[in-house]
Amino acid sequence: MNLAWLSLAALLTAIIVSCFSRMNVGVLAVAFAWIVGVYFGGMPLGEVVSGFPIQLFLTLVGVTLLFTQAQLNGTLDKIAHQALRVCRGNTGLIPVSFFFLGLGIASMGPGNISTAAMLAPMGMAVAGRANIPPFLMAIMVGNGAQAGALSPFAPTGIIVNGLMERIGLGGFEFRTFWTNAAAHAIMAFAGYFLLGGLKLFRQKFTGGADAVPQAESIEARHWMTLAVIVLVLALVVITNANIGMAAFAGAVILATLRVADHEQAIRKMPWYPIIMVSGVTILISLLERTGGLDLFTGFLARISNPVTVTAAVAFVTAIISVYSSTSGVVLPAFIPTIPGLIMRLGAGDPTAIAASMNVGAHLVDMSPLSTTGAMCLAGITNEADVRPTYNKLLMWGFSMTVIGALLCWVMFYVLGL
Numbered sequence: 001m002n003l004a005w006l007s008l009a010a011l012l013t014a015i016i017v018s019c020f021s022r023m024n025v026g027v028l029a030v031a032f033a034w035i036v037g038v039y040f041g042g043m044p045l046g047e048v049v050s051g052f053p054i055q056l057f058l059t060l061v062g063v064t065l066l067f068t069q070a071q072l073n074g075t076l077d078k079i080a081h082q083a084l085r086v087c088r089g090n091t092g093l094i095p096v097s098f099f100f101l102g103l104g105i106a107s108m109g110p111g112n113i114s115t116a117a118m119l120a121p122m123g124m125a126v127a128g129r130a131n132i133p134p135f136l137m138a139i140m141v142g143n144g145a146q147a148g149a150l151s152p153f154a155p156t157g158i159i160v161n162g163l164m165e166r167i168g169l170g171g172f173e174f175r176t177f178w179t180n181a182a183a184h185a186i187m188a189f190a191g192y193f194l195l196g197g198l199k200l201f202r203q204k205f206t207g208g209a210d211a212v213p214q215a216e217s218i219e220a221r222h223w224m225t226l227a228v229i230v231l232v233l234a235l236v237v238i239t240n241a242n243i244g245m246a247a248f249a250g251a252v253i254l255a256t257l258r259v260a261d262h263e264q265a266i267r268k269m270p271w272y273p274i275i276m277v278s279g280v281t282i283l284i285s286l287l288e289r290t291g292g293l294d295l296f297t298g299f300l301a302r303i304s305n306p307v308t309v310t311a312a313v314a315f316v317t318a319i320i321s322v323y324s325s326t327s328g329v330v331l332p333a334f335i336p337t338i339p340g341l342i343m344r345l346g347a348g349d350p351t352a353i354a355a356s357m358n359v360g361a362h363l364v365d366m367s368p369l370s371t372t373g374a375m376c377l378a379g380i381t382n383e384a385d386v387r388p389t390y391n392k393l394l395m396w397g398f399s400m401t402v403i404g405a406l407l408c409w410v411m412f413y414v415l416g417l
Contacts, residue, residue, distance in 0.1 A: 062251065112145040138366070304341075
């Protein structure tokens, strides 16, 4: 077996392990890169680990540190509680408000997973009190958080934009964000209205003030945290400052002002996905040098053509993403194949293919096998609703492999968005 096939086999093994094991596939990927590169490829260790994404790592650490501080001191929770109280009295608007709340909070920087972890328990509790079917609340809460996943300020958005910049697709950050947000909005609202949401607008929510979770008033530490977050975002937007470095500076300000527990935030940071994406990137870099990535690209080219490529890549990434990490495994493995895929097909829009991969991989994450879907399921307050909702979310997640592929084909090939 030559080095190209061996490195590809290592990647495929890592993907399979990520689907069926709790092992951090980033650690496994680093071990595979070392063994294949040094002992089979005769490469110096420095060359093997040169694929470590230093800038991406620092950016992820800075952003997640800042927003972990904001989450631990209650700032993000205060925003959610205050926003929820606006729609009391209209049952149908409650899930809608959760969608936009998830989109807004995730887009600011916490990302989809942290936002879903914060909003899902609250949303499912409110659904139980307001007699809203938990499935309808779940698809609105979850898709709202997923809609903000590819914000330029969110961890997954940072990962994807970094991957795209490496293959010459830098500068499409806003397109990456809004196409993913639009796709999730289409699916969420279509599902909500078609599966019973319209009836909720004819109901009045009479549960009283206690039906919406209470929150103490916003304190000075929360205002200071919000001010720092706004300052960081303003620096990035206005001066084009590096989001990671700006976030590090913001985290230092919060720690200096003692409005957030800096040490606790470092311990609570999502190190698992950070290690995962960093390790997989090292292995992908090895594939690029050994020719394994060309073999992987050839497989994708054989199952598609210039007309169907957006649907094909959306379907394949969705199938794998049902079982594996979207940001840590699927997108780092597939996005680097785009230039070679277009070369083999002889035509194609690289940004459309990238958007199809991004959207296809994210739409299936409402499955209870994925983190977002699982957190919505865990927040259900009535035990009798758990199994039916599990079945519905599972059907929804798997249906998105096909529906998402069709949506991507329409959005990015037919309409050329």
